[in-house]
Amino acid sequence: MNLKNMITRLTSNYNKNESSNVYKLFSIISSEIESLKAVFDKIESWRSIRNAEGTTLDLIGEDIMQDRQGMSDEQYRPMLRFKSSLNKSATDINSVNTTLKSITDNAFIRIHEGYNYRDINEPASIMIELKEYNPNIQYEMIDTILAAGVRAYARAISQTQGTIYMASATLYGETTTVYPYKIERIEAKAKVYVASGYNTSYETVKILPK
Structure with a gap:
């Protein structure tokens, strides 16, 4: 006051x-x-792991029985979030999702079964899709929350928010190259405008919207 x-x-x-x-x-x-x-x-x-620093993080670690082991604050926070979630885990799918969110600091998107996931096709495996990789996170911790014999893979998926313009054209006598050569799946939360055209002359072609 x-x-x-x-x-x-x-x-x-x-x-x-x-x-x-x-x-x-x-x-x-x-x-x-x-x-x-x-x-x-x-x-x-500072009661929150996200905001706490230094010795306050150490005190939180003592409460949940997770030593710092020489890690920096940035490396220690994901470990504390993981251990806290693991202590409350019921080992069901919802608990796995919650624990993964705690490890990745909300970069977690979803889990896919590996046997029918794109280029993996491996039984007893899962693919964890993330918004981005964090070098401070020890992703090997994920193995401790999975059943024995289940292999975990992780992949960063690019997500776009905004407006996307897509276009294609075929021009006689011209060479058109579209990048990338190998198109990965694009997950977009945006308005998408798609246009295409075909022309056999040498006229100027404009594809709208610009």
Whole structure:
């Protein structure tokens, strides 16, 4: 609570002028109260693994029995999130999804069974699709939440949010190259505009929207 709020809360029985003793007293203690509030806000924030740093992370690790083992804060946080989720895991599919989300810090998209997934086709395996790779995450931790003999693969899937323009054209006497040569599956949360054209002359071809 700042000085202005403190003075405003006083009843009209008190002199609120800056020259009054009440005002002078409040001006002394208001800065201390603000400092205390900042400390309490930090304590509240650092109860979260995402925000905690240093020795506070170590204390969280003691509670869930996960040592730091020389890791930096950035490396330690995924380990703590994983151990916390693992302690509460019921080993069902929902628990696996929740644990994967905790490891990857919400970069997790979905799990696919490996026996019918694109280029894997391997029984007793899963493919974990992620929005991005994080070098601070030890992905081998995933093996500890899976049944024995199940192999885990991980792949970063590019996701696009926005507007996508796609076009193709065939031109007589011209060479048209479309990249990439091998098109991967594109997962898009966007408006997609598709256009195509065919022309056998040397006229200028415009494909809209531009």
